[in-house]
Ligand SMILES: [Mn+2]
């Protein structure tokens with residue numbers, strides 16, 4: 001299943017990285033298999049995205065090392081022997097694998113330790129990236145013969161910044177892959193909207209969506225949210241029966257064979273049509289979505305687009321009588337966070353939240369534009385000015401969370417702006433989100449993937465056709 | 471999705487464990503979420519099977535501690551706060567969760583460390599199980615304030631033996647769950663046999679099988695093997711196109727909602743019928759399978775049934791002219807390992823290879839019956855005498871591995887028994903395996919799950935019906 005870009009892609013990427021780092025050693029530890037319920041029963045292998053970006057090889061247990069000054073690039077790994085061939089079939093040699101990504105030097109994995117210790121001995125700087133898997137941290141700790149805590153000193157801000165600067169601007173070959181991933185993701189949502197019927201369980205629809213990703217030789221890019229309780233933001237429970245009157249919020253995407261992500265959300269009625277009040281709230285979210293998309297272009301800070309989306313949400317809620325007063329002032333006071341507790345979007349690429357392991361301070365913000373830490377704003381993963389080549393999601397939503405409403409109402413919090421009496425009529429209205437994926441172009445933005453039903457009319461037509469014309 | 475047995479089941483299990491251990495502290499660390507490509511993008515949560523067996527709760531980040539002498543049982547964990555409710559919805563309290571499994575004492579997770587350190591200070595023995603996830607090892611290391619390597623001293627053979635003695639004899643409530651998992655697994659194979667057509671890719675059929683598990687609110691119990699190269703034993707590549715003349719070997723099973731496993735293998739022709747030589751080899755495997763199943767009963771050592779299956783395989787290959795001489799003598803010399811390199815079966819339960827993390831020496835063997843370490847025999851996971859209540863797989867196979875054949879042939883290895891000239895005619899015949907799941911009863915064995923097509927005729931009928939009567 002291993003697929004690769006042309007080897008020049010990887011050579012060029014490493015060339016740029018070396019120039020940015022200038023000297024020392026770059027250590028990129030590939031991922032190993034991740035045990036499920038015992039060592040040899042592992043989850044589907046997922047290579048580290050930065051390793052994949054610079055070294056391409058989608059195989060567990062490899063290490064990539066670049067000696068910047070000496071301009072030596074090497075892959076460390078274990079060669080297959082006859083016993084391996086019996087169990088796993090004929091394998092290319094490490095040399096053959098490395099050659100596919102433009103690397104001529106390979107070494108046995110066990111030599112990583114001596115190489116790194118010698119570098120430390122010679123006071124050569126070692127640059128590595130933050131750890132998110134405990135086993136990799138343990139491996140590096142044993143190579144360096146150093147307690148776990150001290151290993152973190154080799155996490156390098158210059159390396160993080162260089163990697164972010166490169167990976168955040170997508171190359172043409174990457175955009176083609178994200179387009180494919182987003183199209184598979186759109187097919188997943190079409191399958192859900194066509195398949196869902198009153199009386200089904202949420203997991204049956206989630207299964208249908210995952211099948212579409214798997215049948216396209218892909219997988220899920222993140223655990224599917226598929227729920228009648230859309231107001232619960234990170235909801236991975238799929239045990240409810242869906243009934244007329246409910247809406248289903250489906251947030252799901254595919255990772256394609258090249259490991260690029262799609263990330264789409266749609267909210268649709270279990271019935272063929274929305275109720276009047278569901279339609280009203282839906283259109284508030286849609287108006288906010290469209291305003292945000294229209295604002296996407298290079299140079300605009302995404303935090304300002306987030307703010308615009310919040311203003312549009314409150315304008316819509318004002319029309320429904322839930323909000324009163326000046327909506328600009330209301331956003332200043334963070335009134336919107338009662339309904340929209342999270343961020344408008346995030347970077348997307350090899351990771352669905354692209355480079356999240358490298359830190360939001362670098363991926364989503366800059367030294368000049370810092371992440372705010374109040375409720376709501378602290379969940380905005382992306383704030384910095386956009387550049388052509390960025391790929392991101394736009395995903396406004398309205399979430400009626402009874403516990404949060406009760407907590408605010410008890411204090412009459414921001415009561416000048418919020419009509420708590422009218423809000424009670426929407427208390428059990430759940431959550432609605434609309435999410436698509438965009439490429440920032442020199443002049444604006446382009447939708448990635450095939451277009452997917454989004455207006456009330458488009459969604460109702462699809463639901464109706466599936467029910468009565470199948 | 472959390473489902474539980476009656477709380478008395480867990481109370482009783484812990485009662486038996488406490489009696490077996492007698493004194494000291496039993497520490498069972500539940501699993502945490504396992505990161506895929508960054509911390510918050512995790513694989514589907516899989517609880518540790520022993521934690522699930524004794525403490526039932528299917529939630530990440532819990533710890534179960536039993537103070538045997540004081541007869542105190544406690545669950546350590548983190549309570550949800552309002553912020554958690556916003557993201558994950560309303561959650562029961564730890565107290566409510568623990569009560570469902572008959573435990574009244576709960577404590578904040580951060581108190582585990584002090585409790586364990588105090589136990590060490592008072593020289594109270596701590597018993598824990600082998601680690602298979604690096605993060606759990608790191609957690610225990612930090613609780614004990616002890617370097618990673620020293621943590622292993624708390625892995626307790628008495629605890630391992632007590633857990634194996636309990637978990638290897640399945641309770642009625644467990645057998646009912648394994649029956650369900652095996653039936654879902656059988657449906658997966660029916661789906662594959664009905665769906666597969668010449669020109670499809672392997673991953674399309676694997677996706678169809680996984681869908682059946684997901685749509686039943688389950689998941690895969692292990693990564694699916696679905697391949698036209700059945701001779702490659704651990705083959706997780708799904709990128710080939712299947713064509714007439716190929717056979718597809720599918721080794722796949724479901725884990726049901728209660729986390730019990732099924733594990734079935736079938737080998738079927740891409741065409742509607744097997745070729746004559748495929749049918750011949752298939753029937754050799756089937757005869758071996760049936761002989762092994764007929765021999766299952768309490769008191770018989772599984773290593774002897776493995777040996778019986780090997781004799782039957784060689785008898786069949788002798789009829790095909792591949793083997794000559796006395797087949798009993800040939801098995802003594804391990805001639806069968808050229809064709810059958812692995813074991814006849816393994817224990818199955820909450821894990822597909824049940825309790826594999828506890829060690830084959832305890833799960834599959836006894837102090838009196840030790841695992842052999844020659845090629846072939848060393849891959850037999852189960853050798854010990856069977857008892858009523860054991861659940862296991864029977865899975866003989868014949869695998870023509872060109873590299874292995876060449877390696878033996880070059881030395882004319884066991885040339886008195888092997889007709890290498892005749893073997894060349896089967897060089898590219900691939901691999902065939904048949905696998906079902908059985909419960910050992912007081913008088914013999916019972917098939918678990920709904921019966922699945924197994925004879926040449928049954929399989930050909932299913933393939934034909936799917937192709938021409940759909
Ligand atoms: Mn998103």
Ligand SMILES: [Mn+2]
Nearest residue numbers: 733863865905
């Ligand atoms: Mn098996």
